[in-house]
Amino acid sequence: MDTPTFTENYRLLARYNHWLNERLYAACEALTDEERKRERGAFFGSIHHTLGHLVLADQVWLRRFAQCGVENGIHFASLGADVIDMPEAYTLDMVLYEDWTGLKAKRLQLDTAIEQWTADMPEAYPGMTMRYSNSKGVQREHAVWKAITHFFNHQTHHRGQATTLITQAGAAVGVTDLIALV
Numbered sequence: 001m002d003t004p005t006f007t008e009n010y011r012l013l014a015r016y017n018h019w020l021n022e023r024l025y026a027a028c029e030a031l032t033d034e035e036r037k038r039e040r041g042a043f044f045g046s047i048h049h050t051l052g053h054l055v056l057a058d059q060v061w062l063r064r065f066a067q068c069g070v071e072n073g074i075h076f077a078s079l080g081a082d083v084i085d086m087p088e089a090y091t092l093d094m095v096l097y098e099d100w101t102g103l104k105a106k107r108l109q110l111d112t113a114i115e116q117w118t119a120d121m122p123e124a125y126p127g128m129t130m131r132y133s134n135s136k137g138v139q140r141e142h143a144v145w146k147a148i149t150h151f152f153n154h155q156t157h158h159r160g161q162a163t164t165l166i167t168q169a170g171a172a173v174g175v176t177d178l179i180a181l182v
Contacts, residue, residue, distance in 0.1 A: 006126040006145050013152040014118040016178045018111040025104055027171040035169050047165045052095055054158050058110050059086045061151045068130035078116035092135055
């Protein structure tokens with residue numbers, strides 16, 4: 001039996017992330033800007049804001065992963081300043097992209113960077129220790145693999161919310177199961 005490594009698993013999750021985001025954003029193209037921004041009672045309110053939160057959170061985590069790499073002598077070229085170009089001070093409900101075109105372009109840039117980052121990830125990286133301050137300033141320290149697992153799980157959680165909101169708005173995302181990708 002073939003036993004995948006952490007990095008192989010993360011490469012699959014990165015492909016899935018990109019594939020499903022393409023489906024979500026394509027479904028959103030069938031909606032008006034007003035429909036995408038309509039308050040729908042979700043945690044982040046609208047489809048646009050939910051997708052925007054994912055962009056912000058991905059940048060937060062990618063910045064932490066890049067910093068952890070630097071601290072361990074690893075430079076991830078795919079996680080450059082143009083990818084993690086968010087404000088130093090932020091809140092997790094901050095709207096970085098009011099316009100749909102900007103949000104969509106940033107999502108594509110992030111998904112491409114995430115795939116490259118996982119492709120370039122050394123086998124030892126998930127076992128390293130990362131240190132950072134969370135959004136409330138609390139110091140954290142744990143294995144990188146735990147943070148990467150959270151990173152992909154967080155995406156899945158909020159994409160599930162977005163899928164529901166998109167469906168309620170009358171657009172169809174289609175199949176969302178990871179197994180449909182393999």
